[in-house]
Amino acid sequence: MGILKFPLFLFLIFPIVHSLNVCSSSFCGNIQIKYPFKLQGQETGNNCTYINLTCSNQGIPILNLPFSGDFYVNDIDYYDNIITLHDPSDCLPGRLLNNSINLTSSPFSANYYENYTFYTCPANSDPVGYYAVAITCLSNSTNATVASQEPSDEFEYFGCEIIGSSLLPVMFQGQFEDQGINGDLSLHWDVSDCKYCDPQPLPQEKGKSGLIKFLNSPFLIPSFFLLVSLLLSCCALLIKITIRRNEVNASADPNSATAAALSQSTIPNILPRQSGQAITGLDDSRIRSYTELVVVGENQSIAGQGNSSCAICLAAYNPKEEVRSIAKCGHFFHNDCIVMWLKRNSTCPVCRSLLSDVKM
Numbered sequence: 001m002g003i004l005k006f007p008l009f010l011f012l013i014f015p016i017v018h019s020l021n022v023c024s025s026s027f028c029g030n031i032q033i034k035y036p037f038k039l040q041g042q043e044t045g046n047n048c049t050y051i052n053l054t055c056s057n058q059g060i061p062i063l064n065l066p067f068s069g070d071f072y073v074n075d076i077d078y079y080d081n082i083i084t085l086h087d088p089s090d091c092l093p094g095r096l097l098n099n100s101i102n103l104t105s106s107p108f109s110a111n112y113y114e115n116y117t118f119y120t121c122p123a124n125s126d127p128v129g130y131y132a133v134a135i136t137c138l139s140n141s142t143n144a145t146v147a148s149q150e151p152s153d154e155f156e157y158f159g160c161e162i163i164g165s166s167l168l169p170v171m172f173q174g175q176f177e178d179q180g181i182n183g184d185l186s187l188h189w190d191v192s193d194c195k196y197c198d199p200q201p202l203p204q205e206k207g208k209s210g211l212i213k214f215l216n217s218p219f220l221i222p223s224f225f226l227l228v229s230l231l232l233s234c235c236a237l238l239i240k241i242t243i244r245r246n247e248v249n250a251s252a253d254p255n256s257a258t259a260a261a262l263s264q265s266t267i268p269n270i271l272p273r274q275s276g277q278a279i280t281g282l283d284d285s286r287i288r289s290y291t292e293l294v295v296v297g298e299n300q301s302i303a304g305q306g307n308s309s310c311a312i313c314l315a316a317y318n319p320k321e322e323v324r325s326i327a328k329c330g331h332f333f334h335n336d337c338i339v340m341w342l343k344r345n346s347t348c349p350v351c352r353s354l355l356s357d358v359k360m
Helices: 002-013 090-096 150-154 175-179 203-215 221-250 256-265 283-288 335-342
Strands: 026-028 029-033 037-039 050-053 061-063 069-077 082-086 112-122 143-148 161-170 184-190 292-295 322-326 331-333
Touching: 029 069, 037 061, 069 283, 069 335, 082 331, 090 161, 112 150, 143 161, 150 161, 161 175, 283 292, 283 335, 292 335, 322 335, 331 335
Parallel strands: 037 050
Antiparallel strands: 026 029, 050 061, 061 069, 069 082, 082 184, 112 143, 112 161, 292 322, 322 331
């Protein structure tokens, strides 16, 4: 009974924390606008420094960056201080290519900056979709614009031309290599704290806020020792119950422990041993050397081959589509599928023939 009263005692000693000074918030569309942001013309009633937003007639928050112009606000993460921006003309890469993203005189910054080179390539060339993702708003049916950090000779080999370079703001290194530059722009903000306007927790953050209040209270240390005492008492009681239960079971069946130990010692190890040899993928030059491009026939099949679909993605080949075959074993696959496979593996995905031992 004393143990049951113990958690109640811990609950009663938790401090009563007075409510904080919380600034008002508003909404533009489905996005909450609160400190350090406010809508243009909104009265704050304090001396805090705010970042002004405007709300369009369509209910879209708009942020104006000095020297960069207007951006739509897609999301505001108040916990990690990250704002996600979208280009109103749906062509963020065009603004990045022209170096029109200037964060000077603004409270925003990027985690990293990476130098990207922009190329224009034939739309059906290998680099498009293989080395880099085509930039939709800067491409057409004959030419595709891509951006990459890869060496320029890889692109020039396939007839691509350099059209410019730019230092791009990214959240993590290699962001645009993995996702392309067709997405949004994410930035951090850095605004000094305002004593008149404590951050109001989001619903999912309220539990964290309560924990922070308790960690800063004078009752933290006494509560910690009381909690440790409770846990030790519970552990001691649990150990005592377990020992008593084992004694009862042992007295009922004295041979059970011996039988269990014997059964554990006689279980054979049937799992095969794993080889310590690591098989790595192939580089671009080896992939081109070990494979060749073949054109699919009108009946969606390949001359001399009965199969009409890729063994990796299981999708059917299209007439006159260029597929790639492995010279050593003669198996065919979609070009993108087998290239991605061989970058991670040096074997045929069908027959597992090892390609790294082929002499170039």
